[in-house]
Amino acid sequence: MPDEQVTQGSAGPAKRKPKRGRGPNAAAEQLTVLPDLDERERNISPRRKAMGPQQPPQAGPAALANAQTPAPDVPATDPK
Amino acid sequence: MVSIFRNVGLDNTATSTQTSTIDEPTVAAAGRQIFVTGNWFASRSGDSGASWTLVDPFTTLPSAAGGFCCDQVALYDPGRKIWIWILQYSASGGGNVFRVAVAKNSNGPWAWWDFAPTGLDTHWTDMWFDYPDAALSSNNLYVTFNSFNAAGNWLRAFAFKFPLAQLAAQGNLGFQWWTTTANGSLRLTHGATTDMFFGSHNAGTTLTVYRWPDGGGNLTSFAVTTAAWTAGPYNAAGPNGNNWLQRADSRITGAWVIGRRAGFMWMASPRAGRPRPYVKVAIVDTQTHAIVEQPDVWSNVGTWGYPAAAPNGDKVGVSLFYGTSSKHPSHVVGSRKNNLWDAQISATSTDGPPTGTWGDYLSIRPHPSRAGSWAASGYTLQGGANRANIEPRYVHFGP
Numbered sequence: 001m002p003d004e005q006v007t008q009g010s011a012g013p014a015k016r017k018p019k020r021g022r023g024p025n026a027a028a029e030q031l032t033v034l035p036d037l038d039e040r041e042r043n044i045s046p047r048r049k050a051m052g053p054q055q056p057p058q059a060g061p062a063a064l065a066n067a068q069t070p071a072p073d074v075p076a077t078d079p080k
Numbered sequence: 081m082v083s084i085f086r087n088v089g090l091d092n093t094a095t096s097t098q099t100s101t102i103d104e105p106t107v108a109a110a111g112r113q114i115f116v117t118g119n120w121f122a123s124r125s126g127d128s129g130a131s132w133t134l135v136d137p138f139t140t141l142p143s144a145a146g147g148f149c150c151d152q153v154a155l156y157d158p159g160r161k162i163w164i165w166i167l168q169y170s171a172s173g174g175g176n177v178f179r180v181a182v183a184k185n186s187n188g189p190w191a192w193w194d195f196a197p198t199g200l201d202t203h204w205t206d207m208w209f210d211y212p213d214a215a216l217s218s219n220n221l222y223v224t225f226n227s228f229n230a231a232g233n234w235l236r237a238f239a240f241k242f243p244l245a246q247l248a249a250q251g252n253l254g255f256q257w258w259t260t261t262a263n264g265s266l267r268l269t270h271g272a273t274t275d276m277f278f279g280s281h282n283a284g285t286t287l288t289v290y291r292w293p294d295g296g297g298n299l300t301s302f303a304v305t306t307a308a309w310t311a312g313p314y315n316a317a318g319p320n321g322n323n324w325l326q327r328a329d330s331r332i333t334g335a336w337v338i339g340r341r342a343g344f345m346w347m348a349s350p351r352a353g354r355p356r357p358y359v360k361v362a363i364v365d366t367q368t369h370a371i372v373e374q375p376d377v378w379s380n381v382g383t384w385g386y387p388a389a390a391p392n393g394d395k396v397g398v399s400l401f402y403g404t405s406s407k408h409p410s411h412v413v414g415s416r417k418n419n420l421w422d423a424q425i426s427a428t429s430t431d432g433p434p435t436g437t438w439g440d441y442l443s444i445r446p447h448p449s450r451a452g453s454w455a456a457s458g459y460t461l462q463g464g465a466n467r468a469n470i471e472p473r474y475v476h477f478g479p
Contacts, residue, residue, distance in 0.1 A: 003297075003298040003299065003300055004258060004260070004290075004298055004299040004300070004301065005258075005298050006241070006256045006257065006258045006292075006298055006299065007200070007256065007257050007258065008254065008255075008256055009199070009200065009254070009255050009256065009257055010252070010253070010254050010255070011193040011194075011195065011252075011253040011254075011255060012193070012252060012253070013251055013252050013253075014182070014191035014192060014193055014250045014251065014253065015142075015191065015192050015193070015194075016189065016190075016191050016192075016250075017141065017142065017189065017190070033147075034138050034139075035138075035147070037098060037100070037120060037467070038467070040100070040120070041100055041101065041437075041467040044100070044101075044102055044435075044437050045327075046326050046327055046435055046436045046437055047326075047327060048327050048328075048329055048439070048440060049210065049211070049226070049228060049232065049234070050226075050228075050233070050234040050264070051226070051234075051264050051265040051329055051330070051331040052226065052234055052237060052263055052264015052265050052280065052281075052331075053234070053261065053262065053263070053264060054263070054264060054265075054280065054281040054282055054283065054330075055282075055283040055284070056281050056283075056284075056310075056311035056330045057284050057285055057308065057309060057310050057311060058310060058311060058312070073353065073376075074375075074419070074420060075378050075379050075380060076377045076378060076379060076384070076414075076420075076421035076423060077420065077421065077422060077423065078379050078381060078382050078402075079402055079410070079412045079414070079423040079424050079425045080424060080425060
């Protein structure tokens, strides 16, 4: 496959949290309203969001008929 | 037999019960310090896990975009002795940001940089980042994300490369980025040195492996074809019938590189010779582009899922889940020795997730303070099936 070109970016200087009691900016810290996590949990989909454009092999007679067992083929030790 | 040196559940004080059944815990460790993240908490220990202090991701750092959302990743770079904390924020006005925060101590203070889609391309106003992965090479931090629009449609995947020296200096940060619509859910290899490798599925049994030179230059890629496998349906009903793989899919969740061999792990559904959902493994020679091994993690009686992987020396360690019809989802750590997977349960859930929500990822890193050992994150349900019953877990173990 051909090379995939990358792009340069700049994020500028790092940000830091102002120290408390050091001038007028100290009072400007943003207050955060905590969300209702129970509501968030209820709204979680039982299905994941799409993982991309891939079309992985779906279970079905054709896929199973082509199944091969690669060697070595040793099951993992069931954990204790 | 795997040797477990430390196996600690994070209690309600550690997490302030800001936990989810999709907990996605990650861990960074160095010396006696441990930093664990998950949905929707972070917590640190300065005494090898004997005590923990909540590091609230909602309030420890200033808010951004629509406020702190969910996904996080923690890493420690032993080369520069820095702690790295990646946080995903909620979308607001169509876009969100992810944050890369850095500290010299797991207790902070943190310095950070935010990255928005519109900071990469001003046209990307209806795009938000989701599902991060992060790994280190010799000199860089690599981060990947998927992106979606407000309607929830997948748009493209991103990979970022941040110089560790600049992160450590906490000054101006230059970086490189790359994006694709050909592959998604890009999974970075742990253990990378002079090249970062990452993988993603294509149609059928084709797996694309990308190489990003650490020293500079553009990406290259090659495709390999694995043995047959199938992507779902995933059924891992536990004792109460709850299917903890209801949310599963076949994206790669574990990847590592040792020398010229890169390994990739994902969840596959039953087929001939694999009676239960299992972890499909493909190990690729990055020079010849041939698949050299496919040592699946599978069982005749149990189901394996959500694998994370990291090398240490010439061995690969794993952190993943295991369950049977009589055993609720259990967190397991293990490694591969003499071509066999050896694993041990760190904790077993007392309940199964009633809505099938579980995952989406775990983590494992080499522990820099004890040669040949790993730090792993996991979680289980303890004493109930509510999100507040989720107990994240830190495990320090060796082969």
